[in-house]
Amino acid sequence: MPNSLTMESVPNQRDNKSDSFAPSTALTYLDPHYWDERFSEEEHYEWFKDYTHFRHLILQHIPRSSSVLEVGCGNSQLSDEMYKDGIKNITCTDLSPIAVDKVQKRLSSKGYKEIKAMVADMLDLPFGDETFDVIIEKGTMDVLFVDSGDPWNPNPVTISKVKAMLQGIHRVLKPDGLFISISFGQGTQSLSTRPPSESVALPSICLFQEELEGEDYLFRTSIDEMEDG
Numbered sequence: 640m641p642n643s644l645t646m647e648s649v650p651n652q653r654d655n656k657s658d659s660f661a662p663s664t665a666l667t668y669l670d671p672h673y674w675d676e677r678f679s680e681e682e683h684y685e686w687f688k689d690y691t692h693f694r695h696l697i698l699q700h701i702p703r704s705s706s707v708l709e710v711g712c713g714n715s716q717l718s719d720e721m722y723k724d725g726i727k728n729i730t731c732t733d734l735s736p737i738a739v740d741k742v743q744k745r746l747s748s749k750g751y752k753e754i755k756a757m758v759a760d761m762l763d764l765p766f767g768d769e770t771f772d773v774i775i776e777k778g779t780m781d782v783l784f785v786d787s788g789d790p791w792n793p794n795p796v797t798i799s800k801v802k803a804m805l806q807g808i809h810r811v812l813k814p815d816g817l818f819i820s821i822s823f824g825q826g827t828q829s830l831s832t833r834p835p836s837e838s839v840a841l842p843s844i845c846l847f848q849e850e851l852e853g854e855d856y857l858f859r860t861s862i863d864e865m866e867d868g
């Protein structure tokens with residue numbers, strides 16, 4: 640995967656003002672302090688695209704009664720938008736306590752009481768097995784890829800973190816659950832489609848990608864296809 644999060648300067652939302660927060664190197668995205676500082680100043684930013692661009696796909700695949708976990712919500716309003724569409728059993732999580740605090744205040748001011756917000760590390764999800772019907776992330780797994788190195792010989796640390804994330808997601812998803820990953824790049828796909836002789840020990844995942852407006856992809860992962868890693 641290319642360092643997709645270097646793409647922050649690509650205009651994606653007219654009201655997004657990201658340039659003042661863009662770090663000098665993409666590696667900074669791995670630093671939790673960066674996110675805390677950013678979220679202390681920035682009120683709203685949507686990575687890649689906002690909900691309107693993939694709403695039709697979300698509503699097609701997430702029944703309104705689903706329990707939904709959002710991983711790495713930042714200050715996105717993805718959950719607010721899903722809530723407005725009737726998906727109310729949502730848990731928003733992020734590693735940044737500042738982001739979570741602001742999300743809680745925002746949701747409370749809107750009266751969206753059913754949405755929970757809490758600090759959680761996507762590499763060590765603090766939920767019981769088989770808790771959620773759906774897990775969604777937008778641009779969060781991409782953070783792990785900023786130091787992935789050569790796509791044909793990825794950094795072992797990156798592989799180990801991606802495995803931890805996917806295994807945790809697999810664990811807390813119900814058996815027929817759905818993981819939706821909205822990503823700029825093609826990180827897990829590039830790793831999982833390596834020639835068999837060079838394959839890495841990632842969980843087996845079936846990825847489907849849909850092209851959105853010629854530049855973005857929505858990966859739909861059937862957890863039924865996923866084996867214990």
Ligand SMILES: C[S@@+](CC[C@H](N)C(=O)[O-])C[C@H]1O[C@@H](n2cnc3c(N)ncnc32)[C@H](O)[C@@H]1O
Nearest residue numbers: 674685686711712713715733734760761777778
């Ligand atoms: C590129 S931003 C995406 C934010 C939001 N999902 C969006 O679409 O605008 C990445 C987010 O991942 C969060 N993050 C980074 N490492 C994390 C981790 N280990 N666990 C949970 N969240 C993490 C950051 O705090 C940040 O909010």
